[in-house]
Amino acid sequence: MQRRFVVYTFCMASLLQAQNLTKAYGETLALNSVNFSVEKGVTGLLGPNGAGKSTAIKLFLGLLTPTNGSAEVMGEKPYETIEIRSRLGYMPEHDCLPTAVTASEFLTHMAQVSGLPPVFARTRAADILRHVGLDEERYRSIGEYSTGMKQRVKLAQALVHDPVIVLLDEPTAGLDPAGREEMLALVRRTGQDFGISIMLSTHLMGDVESTCDRIIVLEGGSVVESGDVSGFTQETETVFIDVDDHLEELIAALKSKGLQPTMDGVSVAIPDAGDAEYDLIRDALVEAGSRLRRLGPRRHRLTEIFNNDSS
Amino acid sequence: MTAPEGQIFDLGYQNYDGPREGRMRARKALFVNGVRTSFGIGRGTLSKILPILFFTAVLAPAVILALVAATIDQFGVSPSPEIPGPADYYQIVSVILFLFSAIIAPELLCSDRRNGVLSLYLVRPLTSTDYVVGRWLAFFVVSLVFIYAGQIVLHIGLILGAPEPLEYLKGNWLDIPRFLAAGVVIALITTTIPLAVASFTNRRAYASAFVIGLFILSSAVGEILIECPDQHEGPGFQQGPCEPLTRDFAKYAGLSAVGRVPIHVSDMIFDKDNESKLSVEVAKLNDSIPILWYVLLTAVPGIILWQRYRRIAS
Numbered sequence: 001m002q003r004r005f006v007v008y009t010f011c012m013a014s015l016l017q018a019q020n021l022t023k024a025y026g027e028t029l030a031l032n033s034v035n036f037s038v039e040k041g042v043t044g045l046l047g048p049n050g051a052g053k054s055t056a057i058k059l060f061l062g063l064l065t066p067t068n069g070s071a072e073v074m075g076e077k078p079y080e081t082i083e084i085r086s087r088l089g090y091m092p093e094h095d096c097l098p099t100a101v102t103a104s105e106f107l108t109h110m111a112q113v114s115g116l117p118p119v120f121a122r123t124r125a126a127d128i129l130r131h132v133g134l135d136e137e138r139y140r141s142i143g144e145y146s147t148g149m150k151q152r153v154k155l156a157q158a159l160v161h162d163p164v165i166v167l168l169d170e171p172t173a174g175l176d177p178a179g180r181e182e183m184l185a186l187v188r189r190t191g192q193d194f195g196i197s198i199m200l201s202t203h204l205m206g207d208v209e210s211t212c213d214r215i216i217v218l219e220g221g222s223v224v225e226s227g228d229v230s231g232f233t234q235e236t237e238t239v240f241i242d243v244d245d246h247l248e249e250l251i252a253a254l255k256s257k258g259l260q261p262t263m264d265g266v267s268v269a270i271p272d273a274g275d276a277e278y279d280l281i282r283d284a285l286v287e288a289g290s291r292l293r294r295l296g297p298r299r300h301r302l303t304e305i306f307n308n309d310s311s
Numbered sequence: 312m313t314a315p316e317g318q319i320f321d322l323g324y325q326n327y328d329g330p331r332e333g334r335m336r337a338r339k340a341l342f343v344n345g346v347r348t349s350f351g352i353g354r355g356t357l358s359k360i361l362p363i364l365f366f367t368a369v370l371a372p373a374v375i376l377a378l379v380a381a382t383i384d385q386f387g388v389s390p391s392p393e394i395p396g397p398a399d400y401y402q403i404v405s406v407i408l409f410l411f412s413a414i415i416a417p418e419l420l421c422s423d424r425r426n427g428v429l430s431l432y433l434v435r436p437l438t439s440t441d442y443v444v445g446r447w448l449a450f451f452v453v454s455l456v457f458i459y460a461g462q463i464v465l466h467i468g469l470i471l472g473a474p475e476p477l478e479y480l481k482g483n484w485l486d487i488p489r490f491l492a493a494g495v496v497i498a499l500i501t502t503t504i505p506l507a508v509a510s511f512t513n514r515r516a517y518a519s520a521f522v523i524g525l526f527i528l529s530s531a532v533g534e535i536l537i538e539c540p541d542q543h544e545g546p547g548f549q550q551g552p553c554e555p556l557t558r559d560f561a562k563y564a565g566l567s568a569v570g571r572v573p574i575h576v577s578d579m580i581f582d583k584d585n586e587s588k589l590s591v592e593v594a595k596l597n598d599s600i601p602i603l604w605y606v607l608l609t610a611v612p613g614i615i616l617w618q619r620y621r622r623i624a625s
Contacts (some may be wrong), residue, residue, distance in 0.1 A: 061434045063624070082436050083333050092435045100354045111437045112340035115331045124327060131324055133616035139357070156429060162327035194324040 014039055015165045015197055016060055023055050030055040033069065038199050042191040044208035044229070045201040047218035053201045056218070059166050060199075061090055063277035071189030074164060086115040089158035089166030089196070093104040093173050097156060097222070099143030103134055103153050106142060106273040107160050121160075122242070128156045131194070132186060148179035155186060165197040172207055180207075187211050239273040239297055241281065242266065253284035273297075332615055334436045337569060341437065345449025365411040366589075372403050373461035375480050377468020397490040398581035400465050401497060402574055409526050410569050412454060412501040417509035419446045425513040428606075429623070439624035447506055454498035462490045486581075493577035499572045500609050507612030510619040524603035526570040533568035533589050537561050556567055565592035566604050575601040 023031045031052045058064040061070040062078030076084040111121035129138045144201035172180040176274040217225040254261040257280045351358030368596030423429045509518040
């Protein structure tokens, strides 16, 4: 079995594959004939609450059986082939840690439950705790840990058996801004330095923008967008200008030079700006005597995906 | 002379390329973890206190009986009183064993659900059946350790205390397979009922209280039914003291004490008459009835436990 997984990892690009994947709870369709694949790297599964993200994760973990279609992990259906789960990692959103045992003891146990022999399990537990920054605290009871430290243990238990792919469900939930940044950095490290592929389920676009290579957007049980994150956040031809003063004079100067400035928040936006328009903007700034704070092309943001869909 | 130089290299993350033993290793790990949890190993000091207290309580009667057996002849009591044997030992410690299982066994299931650890087990190469069987087997083995430890001490005491140890062993060798079989009978029920109850709540205290209440109440009901028969004959309630029940009902009423049921079967295995009122009544029944009742009391909670976890997993 192990050999098969290794061969698969090198030969096949898709680690997770949903084919006409449908899951119904009675009358309610949680996933409606969904098709997508997750390849090596970090993939974001984005969508609002009720979009079907959790259902998709449960199907890939083998906790649910599809109503129709298939959910495959490295070519195997996890709800039929239970052994495939030994190469999957899962970090749930909810609490999943015992309070009375040490992180070291817990991780050693979870490594064994994933199929590692006891001696190797102990070594892996120590290594992973070091990698997630809990080397010093590994012999303390988990009950004494802060929320951020518990999140790290949750991530560590998902990685302790060196999975091919790990499914992270809202990994930054409940963290303060500093803790969130640390967790996202750890997720990036897992994907880049550890070489473990990730499917990150979240409703926070910022998490996806800062960690993911690719994105799958679910809404109402269907895939509404998918592709590289860079494709969604690429530069546009709209130029944004922020100035400290003489805003009205600047707008007038821009109009006198044939440009069509509009206000977007506190910024002046110039659509369809090419090299020639940049020169005109420079001249207008000099003419108006405005102190320039920022001038640059605008980037799409992932929030627009939802705005576009709803419009 | 130069000081020895050393360098520390950070090798970074290393992928694991060692052996993977799959589902069988997962099952073993779950079993071992269940045994360790029952004894409080790998946990704080408080977690170890209760198992130690119960183990001491189970062992104490055996040690006392063994000491009495070893020294009784030195007091020159004539005629020599009968020393309680293996069957009596089970009767003496059955209450402690039920208390132990009611208090410790739910910890194996309740904390996993309360803490959410169960969700981590079920995404690993384990099924809900693997999980339940692993936990059940762990506590079953722990119960056997508790049960057999006292019997082994008692047997050693009885053998060494006998004037002719070898002769005693030859004459009583059947006690060994009997105490082994009776131990399994007791451990099966003391493991299954508390775990089945624990599958309905995340709170260990609720499960423990329910199981203890079940044993105490069912025992009390059994005693009352035997002491105070149905006196509703005729219009209104009959006044006056209870009369001993003489009908068949009394024999069956003896089975209502859940905690006594494995002791009835144990007495059958040892082929020994028990003097307690409940046992006397039950002994009047055909042997197959208490055995069938015991099987039902063990199998039904077992099936409930299994089904509960199949439902939780889905």
